[in-house]
Amino acid sequence: MNLKQLSEKLGLSQTTISRALNGYPEVNEATRQRVVDAAERFNYRPNSRAKGLATGRALAIGHVIPIKTRHEMVNPIFGDFIAGAGETYAANGYEMVITMTEDSKEAEVYRSLKSRGAVDGVVVHGPTLNDPRIALLHRVGLPFVVHGRSSQVTQDYDWLDVNNRRAFERATRFLLDLGHRRIGLINGLETQEFAARRRAGYEAMLTQAGIAIDPALMRSDEMTEANGHRGAAEMLDGPDPPTAIVASSLISAIGVRRALEERQLKMGRDVSVLTYDDMLSYLRNGTDVPIFTAVRSSVREAGRRLAEILIRRIADPHGPPEHVMLEAELVVGQSTGPAPRWPAGQA
Numbered sequence: 001m002n003l004k005q006l007s008e009k010l011g012l013s014q015t016t017i018s019r020a021l022n023g024y025p026e027v028n029e030a031t032r033q034r035v036v037d038a039a040e041r042f043n044y045r046p047n048s049r050a051k052g053l054a055t056g057r058a059l060a061i062g063h064v065i066p067i068k069t070r071h072e073m074v075n076p077i078f079g080d081f082i083a084g085a086g087e088t089y090a091a092n093g094y095e096m097v098i099t100m101t102e103d104s105k106e107a108e109v110y111r112s113l114k115s116r117g118a119v120d121g122v123v124v125h126g127p128t129l130n131d132p133r134i135a136l137l138h139r140v141g142l143p144f145v146v147h148g149r150s151s152q153v154t155q156d157y158d159w160l161d162v163n164n165r166r167a168f169e170r171a172t173r174f175l176l177d178l179g180h181r182r183i184g185l186i187n188g189l190e191t192q193e194f195a196a197r198r199r200a201g202y203e204a205m206l207t208q209a210g211i212a213i214d215p216a217l218m219r220s221d222e223m224t225e226a227n228g229h230r231g232a233a234e235m236l237d238g239p240d241p242p243t244a245i246v247a248s249s250l251i252s253a254i255g256v257r258r259a260l261e262e263r264q265l266k267m268g269r270d271v272s273v274l275t276y277d278d279m280l281s282y283l284r285n286g287t288d289v290p291i292f293t294a295v296r297s298s299v300r301e302a303g304r305r306l307a308e309i310l311i312r313r314i315a316d317p318h319g320p321p322e323h324v325m326l327e328a329e330l331v332v333g334q335s336t337g338p339a340p341r342w343p344a345g346q347a
Helices: 003-010 014-021 029-041 048-055 067-074 076-091 103-116 132-140 164-177 193-208 225-236 250-262 299-315
Strands: 060-066 095-101 121-124 144-147 159-162 183-187 218-220 244-247 272-277 293-296 323-326 329-331
Touching: 003 014, 003 029, 014 029, 060 076, 060 103, 076 095, 076 299, 095 103, 103 132, 121 132, 121 299, 132 144, 144 299, 159 164, 159 299, 164 183, 164 193, 164 244, 164 272, 164 293, 164 329, 183 193, 183 225, 183 250, 193 218, 218 225, 225 244, 225 250, 244 250, 250 272, 299 323
Parallel strands: 060 095, 060 121, 121 144, 144 159, 159 323, 183 218, 183 244, 244 272, 272 293
Antiparallel strands: 293 329
16 A cells, blocks of 8 residues: 555545654644554555655765775775665665765765755765865755764764774784784775874884884775785885784785785784774675684674764754764784794795
């Protein structure tokens, strides 16, 4: 049964039925109960379009992806985040709208989404150090939440992030405690906030240990298997190779392992590898015993919780901003061990 048929059967307007089912206070209790009972009896389930007409909302959440970051659309990290957010959207009657756009037209897309009433709010992905989208969305008046943070933005806003600096302090400290002094970093793009914080954590621990920062042991690029492989290969083939490498992604770490195997080096014995693990559904870090020692936090759970923040913001546009900081846990796997007495490949 659809909304029109239920309306005719009860002799009530479609708007009244939708408002009754959505708990609007202007519908008296007797009418509300009559509508609820009829909906259950006739197995009526309101669709999102009908609910939107009654509530004045689109009941949709937007994700705007600039072409410059289109790699994220096939990245399992992005996929797991979207899956987690989608679970929350579905449970609350929201649909998801993903829009691809040219870099120069991103601001235009946000304005269009707002003016057309196409979405009730948006998620900002991959914030930069001084992300202009935050000020834009404040001006446009479109509810939003940021997956991450933008440290140079002074306006307050809703965000959910992982404590990336602390995670990489902990990762680097773990390797230092194993006796490693030549520790490489395969990082993400450091124009993005998360990667800048990870590098800061790595450098802070080296400095605390009295170890000079060596640019030859640091790489910053998109977190792909190929880039992880290339960065590790360059370090391992250098005049003073690392005995340990910290990677910003499990995907990059797989590339690091390939570079070790090509040089007949054993991971965990000749070179230790420690990675950040988003606990991906389709790229597990081993089963009972982790393959890689890792600092980890579930990106799928982050998607669920961030979606909850945005839905609360849509319901209460003027409430105080929410800030949620997740901590990563350290799990010890098979990829780390004591520092060897000689550099990799120089036995």
